[in-house]
Amino acid sequence: MVLRLSISDADFDQSFDALVNARREADDDVSADVRAIIRDVRDRGDEAVSELTSKFDGHDLEQTGWRVSKAESAAALEGLEASLRVALELAALRIRDYHEGQVPDNRDYMDDAGVRIGARWNAVERAGIYIPGGRAAYPSSVLMNAIPAKAAGVEHIIMVTPAPGGYINPLVLAAAELAGVDEIWRIGGAQAVAALAYGTEKIKPVDVITGPGNAWVAEAKRQVYGVVGIDMVAGPSEIVVVADGRNDPDWIAADLLSQAEHDPTSQSILFTDDAKFADQVTTKINEQLQVLSTSATATTSWNDNGAIILVDRLEQAIPLVDRLAAEHLELAVDDPDAMFRKVRHAGSVFLGRHTPEAVGDYVAGPNHVLPTGRRARFSSGLSVTDFMKRTSFIHCDEQALANIGPAAVALAESEGLPAHAASIAKRLDRR
Amino acid sequence: MVLRLSISDADFDQSFDALVNARREADDDVSADVRAIIRDVRDRGDEAVSELTSKFDGHDLEQTGWRVSKAESAAALEGLEASLRVALELAALRIRDYHEGQVPDNRDYMDDAGVRIGARWNAVERAGIYIPGGRAAYPSSVLMNAIPAKAAGVEHIIMVTPAPGGYINPLVLAAAELAGVDEIWRIGGAQAVAALAYGTEKIKPVDVITGPGNAWVAEAKRQVYGVVGIDMVAGPSEIVVVADGRNDPDWIAADLLSQAEHDPTSQSILFTDDAKFADQVTTKINEQLQVLSTSATATTSWNDNGAIILVDRLEQAIPLVDRLAAEHLELAVDDPDAMFRKVRHAGSVFLGRHTPEAVGDYVAGPNHVLPTGRRARFSSGLSVTDFMKRTSFIHCDEQALANIGPAAVALAESEGLPAHAASIAKRLDRR
Structure with missing residues (x-):
């Protein structure tokens, strides 16, 4: 059975903390x-x-x-x-x-x-x-x-x-x-x-x-x-879907399973404000699991790591979504931009009802190598800059060095680095 | 005695290889x-x-x-x-x-x-x-x-x-x-x-x-x-100076010592095409070491890790400079831009005769946290992006998904990921 939480549960905070802190990464010390x-x-x-x-x-x-x-x-x-x-x-x-x-x-x-x-x-x-x-x-x-x-x-x-x-x-x-x-x-x-x-x-x-x-x-x-x-330290894949009740439950079920089929340690989480919709998605997931060739993996992933979280209003999902800092975040709502503006931590975001996460795995354009395991708090998907490096440069002429050099001399002396100071002072003396 | 090499030495390649590969980082396994x-x-x-x-x-x-x-x-x-x-x-x-x-x-x-x-x-x-x-x-x-x-x-x-x-x-x-x-x-x-x-x-x-x-x-x-x-894995600091004979040897000596005074494991290397200038710099270094309060550290660093490398023409220094991929590179020549255009690997470059490296340590503006130990081949100085992360996003409407979705379905099927394919195909079917 998949985990089901409601924001109105008395112990919601503890349960959600446990979900956030659950480590799905192998702990065997290799x-x-x-x-x-x-x-x-x-x-x-x-x-x-x-x-x-x-x-x-x-x-x-x-x-x-x-x-x-x-x-x-x-x-x-x-x-x-x-x-x-x-x-x-x-x-x-x-x-x-x-x-x-x-x-x-x-x-x-x-x-x-x-x-x-x-x-x-x-x-x-x-x-x-x-x-x-x-x-x-x-x-x-x-x-x-x-x-x-x-x-x-x-x-x-x-x-x-x-x-x-x-x-x-x-x-x-x-x-x-x-x-x-x-x-x-x-x-x-x-x-x-x-x-x-x-x-x-x-x-x-x-x-x-x-x-x-x-x-x-x-x-x-x-x-x-x-x-x-x-590039990064990668862990099991994950998706968070925020969906109102006006979505097709069959579509959202497929989106959640598209992550679950990757690996038994993958995680799929649905936030919705509609309990009936949550039930419909659960039903559709069970139906789809019957026919999916990847069913064994997807079933384990969904039962062990999946979650459905009921909120009263979808806006309540946003701080929770930020705490999860998920690799993939789908916003299947009428005004996904308004919601996206309030999200701070996610690897990649899929906006609206016609952008299933899988489209980003293959053909959308942005990279599918993304931070997992809450690392979207501090890291980014793979990009060209991972294959590049930056060389800074500085060019002073005599006057420019005269303008900023004395401050550097004072700081070098305060740090007890006289050769630093001398390398500037000797040039200033010559003027 | 500081190491002195000449590009015309019979064993120059081996000697320079040894310099490039010398590990100045502590090997004690902490x-x-x-x-x-x-x-x-x-x-x-x-x-x-x-x-x-x-x-x-x-x-x-x-x-x-x-x-x-x-x-x-x-x-x-x-x-x-x-x-x-x-x-x-x-x-x-x-x-x-x-x-x-x-x-x-x-x-x-x-x-x-x-x-x-x-x-x-x-x-x-x-x-x-x-x-x-x-x-x-x-x-x-x-x-x-x-x-x-x-x-x-x-x-x-x-x-x-x-x-x-x-x-x-x-x-x-x-x-x-x-x-x-x-x-x-x-x-x-x-x-x-x-x-x-x-x-x-x-x-x-x-x-x-x-x-x-x-x-x-x-x-x-x-x-x-x-x-x-x-930010990065940092090692001992280093400077490479490329200088022709028209520099003041006293200035260049101070620049080399400004790196040497940091730590006994620091490294300072001078490339020049003028043997007489190399001698003058050596003399000035010895003079300055007499009066420097950081002389003990600087002397050890210069004797143990320093080097003066004579080339016939300064252009010959460029591929050697690239192999060293130094944290700091000073180009004390008449047309430093022309030379800089040919350099690929360096943490930060100091252009011309009036830009001692120390000015970059304090007041120039660019960061002084820079890649060391040849890591400028693949990494960059500290920047604001080290404190930021990027969230990509994708938004398809029905038509856009119809345009690119079928290709994603084909690829998902080829990878044996049917739920990926289904999450797109279900939306395409509805059209």
Whole structure:
């Protein structure tokens, strides 16, 4: 049975707190294992990667090949069914358009004191993208990671993906080809992250690693953070839907299940002000679960982590929604903009009755790699700036230094840093 | 003796590789100790913080007081010597101006398919800033961390700083008052980072933690990354100066020493095309080291980590500079812009003969919290966006969903996610 709360329950605050603080992330401490794998790859390079691949993915890289050839990925794209190719190309086009608009402007101006200051953006040289194998081998993830890197101006995009038995989903290869991935390696897990971060004989190190993965991959990314840049620490997916009673319960049921079908740890929460509508959605969910091929996963997720929360007025949902700081937030109401203006914390927001979250997973344009587990309080979805960095600059002429230098000398002296002070004072003395 | 290389040396490539790869960061593994401290603070809250403060900072928080009162920080600002107050205010003003210009624009547009998409920026609610005590208790660091948070729109800025014996440098308090810090706590180390990340009875958790610290603080920030946002993993400071022979060797010597005086692990590297100028700089460095009050630190840093690299033409320095990806890069040449255009990796660049790096530490405006240890290849200086996050949004009406929905249905089906497909298809069917 799914959790059902009402804001008028006597113990609502405690129950809602429990929901907010429930940790759906695996607590098993993989950090020691991951540390050992990373050390092994740093020490022994390709040899370690090859052994770990045999052990975890069950294939011999010397047999299956370390890299997917350009011919193989080109063939995967050529072999795509026509309707799927059209869909993938539309997705790629729209993702590219949106992300190209994210490239930040440089700054360069002279201020009142005559100091020229600014900042200039550059892409990183090499980006590594991790794409899971098995259940979550999604071509859409390839597009969502590779296209922003390309839009940023990254020259070399290196994809790693575990290939159980040597096999990689051709859709993933087709997406990589379409997105302009430069190298594809049949490796995965913490060993692939280590290889990308530190490099091996075969694999040159990258500057940034992005992309989804299991607990081991996430922990490996966390551990190499600082050696390379990473996108974020990702956890189980989630959706919060705020819906009034004038929605079709069948639609909202599907929206909630679209999140639940991802993983047993996914979470779907419905806020509504209409108890009868809540009942109708529950009925529709149970109906849909009967026919869904992903029913086992979706049922577990919905029963274990789902929730329906009744409020008297939908506005009451807003502070609660902010506390959840969800990855996906759907506002299925008449005036979604008015409600959105009051929301502060969410990864991505889906406005109105005709914007199911799934449209954002594929073709809307904005990135589907989004902060989970309440991290939308402080972090953002993947963007081109994750593949870029900013260099600030300062240019003083003699007069500008005369204008601002004495203050810097005073502060340097107060901090007990005489060489700092001298480097300015010597130039001021010369005037 | 400082390292001296020439690009015409037979073994230059190996020697330069060794310089690039030299790790100046402490390798002592503090991660287990830090993990234990964080666990202790999560389990026992204030009690653990109090015990750890007694142990590491040598004072009893019940005696010295957990928090610095508003009256105390206001008095520190009032008590400031007039010239220092003017300098601090100029710095604050210029830092604020520069960082206010960093606040990113929101996006909101309708595309060709009739889909409205965009992104909206919001500040985090609570920011924690870590300010070291002891040798590196710098008021400038307070300004450089607190002012961007304020410019971002953060409502609550919480500063922590270790107070050996209960003492905090009044300059640090004055800077906090001037920058609008809301709370100041007399705690430091990994225990302060843990308290900010997880909260205790007295201290409410924050969303983002920034600011410099020793190896323990850096490791603690790394370990809580994901629970909160952090600015970056910082290491020892460094400067690279590219100078032709038409500079005053006394100025360039001071610039190199201004970095060397920070810490024995700091690094200063000079590139020049003039061997005689290199000799003059060496002489001036030795002269200045005689009189510098920070001479012990600067001498160790310069001898152990410094380098002078002779090139035939200054253009040859550029790819080498890029490989070093230095925190600070000074281009003391006639046409610094031409050279800057060719540089890709640097934290902050100081253009021309009248822009000593130290001016950027205090009053120029851009942030002095910059990527170190070659991390400028993939990361940027601290900015207002470190205290903000982006929420993307999508709004389809019936027609827009009809335009892009079918492609999403096709992709969802190909990924084996039927509820994703259904959430769109049900809406398309209704048309």
